[in-house]
Amino acid sequence: MRGLVSLVGAGPGDPELLTLRAARRLEQAEVVLHDALVAREVLALARNARLVDVGKRAGRASPMQESISRQLVDYARGGARVVRLKGGDPFVLGRGGEELLALSSAGIPWEVVPGISSATGLPALSGIPLTYRGMSSAFLVVSGHSKRTYGPVLGGLPPRSATVVILMGLARREEIAAYLIERGWSPRTPCALLLRGSTPAGSKETATLADWTEASIAPPGPGTLIIGDVVALTRFFVQNELIPTAEEKGVAS
Amino acid sequence: MRGLVSLVGAGPGDPELLTLRAARRLEQAEVVLHDALVAREVLALARNARLVDVGKRAGRASPMQESISRQLVDYARGGARVVRLKGGDPFVLGRGGEELLALSSAGIPWEVVPGISSATGLPALSGIPLTYRGMSSAFLVVSGHSKRTYGPVLGGLPPRSATVVILMGLARREEIAAYLIERGWSPRTPCALLLRGSTPAGSKETATLADWTEASIAPPGPGTLIIGDVVALTRFFVQNELIPTAEEKGVAS
Numbered sequence: 348m349r350g351l352v353s354l355v356g357a358g359p360g361d362p363e364l365l366t367l368r369a370a371r372r373l374e375q376a377e378v379v380l381h382d383a384l385v386a387r388e389v390l391a392l393a394r395n396a397r398l399v400d401v402g403k404r405a406g407r408a409s410p411m412q413e414s415i416s417r418q419l420v421d422y423a424r425g426g427a428r429v430v431r432l433k434g435g436d437p438f439v440l441g442r443g444g445e446e447l448l449a450l451s452s453a454g455i456p457w458e459v460v461p462g463i464s465s466a467t468g469l470p471a472l473s474g475i476p477l478t479y480r481g482m483s484s485a486f487l488v489v490s491g492h493s494k495r496t497y498g499p500v501l502g503g504l505p506p507r508s509a510t511v512v513i514l515m516g517l518a519r520r521e522e523i524a525a526y527l528i529e530r531g532w533s534p535r536t537p538c539a540l541l542l543r544g545s546t547p548a549g550s551k552e553t554a555t556l557a558d559w560t561e562a563s564i565a566p567p568g569p570g571t572l573i574i575g576d577v578v579a580l581t582r583f584f585v586q587n588e589l590i591p592t593a594e595e596k597g598v599a600s
Numbered sequence: 601m602r603g604l605v606s607l608v609g610a611g612p613g614d615p616e617l618l619t620l621r622a623a624r625r626l627e628q629a630e631v632v633l634h635d636a637l638v639a640r641e642v643l644a645l646a647r648n649a650r651l652v653d654v655g656k657r658a659g660r661a662s663p664m665q666e667s668i669s670r671q672l673v674d675y676a677r678g679g680a681r682v683v684r685l686k687g688g689d690p691f692v693l694g695r696g697g698e699e700l701l702a703l704s705s706a707g708i709p710w711e712v713v714p715g716i717s718s719a720t721g722l723p724a725l726s727g728i729p730l731t732y733r734g735m736s737s738a739f740l741v742v743s744g745h746s747k748r749t750y751g752p753v754l755g756g757l758p759p760r761s762a763t764v765v766i767l768m769g770l771a772r773r774e775e776i777a778a779y780l781i782e783r784g785w786s787p788r789t790p791c792a793l794l795l796r797g798s799t800p801a802g803s804k805e806t807a808t809l810a811d812w813t814e815a816s817i818a819p820p821g822p823g824t825l826i827i828g829d830v831v832a833l834t835r836f837f838v839q840n841e842l843i844p845t846a847e848e849k850g851v852a853s
Contacts, residue, residue: 358619361621362620363619363621364619364620366611366618367617367623371616436720438724444732444837445732445733451838454838459727462716463715468714471689471696471712476691476696478693478694478743479698480695484693484742484743485740485741488740488741489737495737500737500738500757502758503757503758504756505752505753505756508753509740509742580697584700585707
């Protein structure tokens with residue numbers, strides 16, 4: 348539809364984890380404004396579109412949010428089919444709300460196409476159930492960007508009352524682990540560090556909060572942190588055979 | 601792949617919100633064991649499969665979890681391509697972990713295909729950003745099934761420190777609202793009730809915690825509750841034009 352802006356979640360990286368609607372919006376798009384971290388394989392689906400890299404993901408480097416909103420409005424007013432493509436889900440620490448506000452103020456019609464957030468998608472791919480009957484009936488997703496973002500909620504959360512998922516907190520896991528232990532969480536609480544999203548190079552490292560307080564250099568790139576007893580379950584989940592991703596990818600493309 | 605069990609998230613109801621991988625797994629499936637609440641339009645994608653309804657969604661009625669796990673193992677041992685299809689995401693209050701444990705113990709290979717959970721997908725479709733810079737840097741997803749599930753975490757969560765998303769809590773919203781107010785949350789905290797998933801009949805009702813304490817009869821069917829200041833933002837988001845879902849659906853199928 349002309350002049351409509353679709354705010355689309357790109358999911359955690361693997362193009363197969365786009366929704367059917369997201370894939371179709373990309374195919375139809377004439378202009379795609381995307382975060383720097385959106386995978387090349389996902390952008391490749393936007394065959395007929397002009398691709399505009401609008402910078403780093405929310406919370407990283409300088410996203411120039413106002414400039415992005417202005418570009419969205421300008422392209423839509425020009426009558427283009429515009430997709431604003433954001434890693435994960437547009438509303439999970441993605442600043443989608445700020446862009447909707449700009450579009451609404453300018454009288455531009457919009458829709459939101461939800462995506463698989465790294466917060467839920469990566470644990471699923473890694474065999475870590477965020478909830479487990481009798482063990483965890485809740486999970487919290489929080490930005491680890493600074494103590495200002497995670498402090499208020501982690502400071503009062505009763506230990507073990509929820510699985511904690513931290514996005515954009517890779518560089519601060521030492522500080523966050525120490526903060527939780529200080530607040531009464533057991534140093535032996537199981538943790539996992541999920542790196543490189545849903546790509547074939549994705550990895551899972553399990554540890555404890557105590558281990559993390561001694562973590563030194565953060566690996567490069569985005570990472571997802573999971574804290575809670577459910578992490579310990581993964582040792583019982585034996586993925587007896589690898590999924591033939593190469594073959595599967597051939598079918599998908 | 602024969603003998604592999606794919607634990608697949610069906611998303612919030614609209615078949616267009618399946619991932620590309622989920623849609624493909626359904627097309628290839630020979631047996632699909634699904635929750636009663638999975639939408640008919642989603643099941644229709646499993647063209648060549650025997651459909652087995654294994655009962656209500658986790659947390660509702662009697663799911664007979666052991667029987668489900670046994671059936672999964674039996675079908676997989678028989679060499680079938682098996683999909684276990686669960687509403688939303690398999691690991692978000694979906695008991696996917698229990699099924700993985702059964703499969704692992706039986707030596708059956710498995711994979712998890714994440715899905716869009718109602719917890720994040722319905723707010724996105726309804727224009728409610730779960731996080732918003734300067735307003736909320738975190739959200740909590742919790743089962744409202746009983747005070748045993750929501751009490752431990754909501755009892756200690758500092759008021760306004762996170763957006764709260766409650767699944768399976770429709771019948772208890774009066775009780776939950778009273779509990780939060782008792783714990784220091786403002787009676788004027790904005791809330792939303794999202795009904796009937798992502799179907800065309802989906803609806804959003806906004807209110808306050810105080811309104812909910814007087815809520816009487818729960819509407820039938822599943823519902824998602826959202827509590828937090830971000831709900832008040834939706835009044836500024838004007839969706840200037842409706843998306844032509846009918847036409848879109850024609851393209852999709």
